[in-house]
Amino acid sequence: MQEKIKAFKVAFPYTLPVMTGYLFLGMAFGILLNSKxxxxxxxxxxxxxIYAGSMQYVAINLLTIAFNPLNAFIMTLMVNARHLFYGLSLLGKFGESGRKKPYLMFGLTDETFSILCASNPPPGVDRGWFMFFITVLNHSYWIIACALGGILGSLVSFNTRGIDFVMTALFVVIFLEQWKSQKQHAPALIGIGASVLSLLVFGPANFIIPSMILIILVFTLLRRPLENLTSLETTDKLEEVG
Structure with missing residues (x-):
């Protein structure tokens, strides 16, 4: 029990920025859903x-049209394809989590991924519980915020035009934070380049899956050079600490 409490206390401060963001994003979702x-x-x-912010926003539109399972499947794949990369990059860390692994996989969102990649527990704190509490806290914030938005939407009338843009704004902020936290920007530039190329070739409605495939191919071909860049960055950080 002591190790759980210790991990919770360490994890909680990392999730405070997410709580602030989820408060607005979740409430916006609840308001939009109530408006339907x-x-x-x-x-x-x-x-x-579901616990997938962007897909939950898309699901609002899916609920208002004729049910088409194939269309829903393809749309979900396109919107959440990026989670393939998230999961692959965290296989090593999640391998240490034991029975908590299934929930960590389920609860992996953009914000949780960002925290898990950018932070490590201090010595003496169990990594599995640290990751678990970050995940469960973020999930709890989202549930509470969505519920508040739904309740508020039932009590007050809102003009919901443009409110779904909050997800786009969030992704931009996450990208900028990741860019600032890393010295090597090659992976980010590869992702941007592949996405822009796919957008030009396949158009706005069909570019996501081709861009994901292209990114995987480029990362596979350039795996060794990218690993060397990461090793150099890690060495530089250790030298700075030393």
Missing amino acids: GYHFGWAILMSVF
């Missing part, structure tokens, strides 16, 4: 079992 005539209970259920 859905009770706030649906916002809670979607947040518990």
Whole structure:
């Protein structure tokens, strides 16, 4: 029990920025869902079992049109394809988490991924519990915020035009934070280049999956040079600390 409490205390401060962001993003989702005539209970259920901010926003539109399972599957794949990269890059860390691994995989969002990549627990703190509490705290913030948005939407009338742009703004902020926290920008530049090229070739409606495939191919071909760059960055950080 002591190690869990210790891990919780260490993990909590890392999640405070996410709590602030999720408060607005989740409330915006709850308000939008309520504007389509859905009770706030649906916002809670979607947040518990789907827990994918961008896909939950897309799901609002899917709920208002004729049900098409194939279209829903393809749309989900396109929107959340980036999680393939998240999972691959965290296989090593998640391998140490034991029975917590399934939930860590389920709860991996953009914000949680960013924290797990940029931070490590101090000596004496169990890494598995540290990652677990970061994940469960972020998940809890999202559920609460979505519920508040649904309740608020049922009590007050809102003009919801443009409110879904908050997800785009969040992704831009996450990218900028990752850019600032890393000295080597080659992976980010590869992702931008592949996405722009796919956008020009396939168009706005179909570029996401081709860009993901192109990024995987480029990363596979350039694996050794990129690993060398990462090793150099790690060495520089150790020298700075020393």
